[in-house]
Amino acid sequence: MTETAKRIRLTQYAHGGGCACKIPPGELEAIVAGLVTSAGDDLIVGLDDGDDAAVVRIEGGRAIVATADFFTPVVDDPYDWGRIAATNALSDVYAVGGEPVVAVNLLGWPRDTLPMDLVKEVLRGGLDVGRAAGCHVAGGHSVDDPEPKYGMAVTGLADPERLLRIDGGRAGTPISLTKPLGVGVLNTRHKATGEVFPQAIEAMTTLNRDASRAALAAGAVCATDVTGFGLLGHLYKLARASGVTAVVDVAAVPYLEGAREALRDGHVSGGTRRNLDWVRPHLNAGRFGEDELLLLADAQTSGGLLVAGEIPGAPVIGHLVPREPAMLRLA
Incomplete structure (x- = not known):
């Protein structure tokens, strides 16, 4: 990075930081209330209870896990932000008991405001986390955005008979x-x-x-x-x-x-x-x-x-x- 880029504080270019910038939970539930598709048949885990990822049964006794997560900068260092955002996105697959297989980048960047060499550091951070997880990182999608945003859409695999579900808690546990x-x-x-x-x-x-x-x-x-x-x-x-x-x-x-x-x-x-x-x-x-x-x-x-x-x-x-x-x- 250039010396100018190193002095830039990414968190100052976002109104919120990390997962704290999510839409409030009560508002979000009201938004999706009429859009919920009940899980069942091949869709084992859907939106009903707010699980961390969708899970769909496929042939061969396996299931596909799908999720997406992105957010504004939570730290100033672009490489660390990339690592954090990627780790966070992969977490949704792990949270339901799956293993990530492939991820694609989701990037929003104010190209007229922030240097583009910072983007490379963000993406490098995400790539390094993908490699550490044994998950392929293959391309993605970017938009010109007033606020910087980064994350991933992740696809994984799981055993449909051995899932971690949000509705599986039992008294005494x-x-x-x-x-x-x-x-x-x-x-x-x-x-x-x-x-x-x-x-x-x-x-x-x-x-x-x-x-x-x-x-x-x-x-x-x-x-x-x-x-x-x-x-x-x-x-x-x-x-x-x-x-x-x-x-x-x-x-x-x-x-x-x-x-x-x-x-x-x-x-x-x-x-x-x-x-x-x-x-x-x-x-x-x-x-x-x-x-x-x-x-x-x-x-x-x-x-x-x-x-x-x-x-x-x-x-x-x-x-x-x-x-x-x-x-x-x-x-």
Whole structure:
């Protein structure tokens, strides 16, 4: 890159960052409510409960997994942004128990505003993650866009009899979380101050491949990944789809270093606040205050898997119980 390009802060060219720029969950559900096609026959997993990817049965005892994900810059470094966006897109395949096979790039770029040599770094980051995952990256589509955006459409394969579904949770099952929370508040601080948080970048660029394989090996049938709707938002969707209540052991939830300090200093995204507003009517918060709730609702980018079951190396952060008046309860 040129010296000028190296000085550009990509996060300053977007109104939001990463998965925090998603359309709020309540609004999104209202939009797609009349467009849902029920799963069944060859379409094993559709839009009914908000699973992470679509799954279609094909011949030979296999299933195709399809998903797409893209977002505005979550960090200033273009190569890291490319890696994070690609890792996040692949995560949707892992979240349903699949293995990615091929991905195509999705790119929006303000070509009259930002140097084109930054684009090469973004795409290089995505390509490197694809290679690490054993997933082909083959072309894609680009548009001239006022805001930079990048992600991937990913196709994978899965065993239709061994899927991780959002509606598979059963009372009496523990809940495991495979990555610490706190990415959202650290990224918001990065956007505001330019501080770089290597621990957040490492978390966001860690593939969920091993966690997905471990969940399947342990016999898990229910999972989702934790991204823009935060832990509480994604756990609410899982509990609602599964007909259970999720009890969260707040003291057991892991956080990245610096997350609480970022919250203390006010680095909370609008997406996080919308997440909390969405789940609050379904939440029994008990003795926990607003700051703890905001961390639990923190809008993650390329977060870990939330698994109904125990897997090696992942902390158990709660359990599922029979449906109570509130679908989420903090303990």
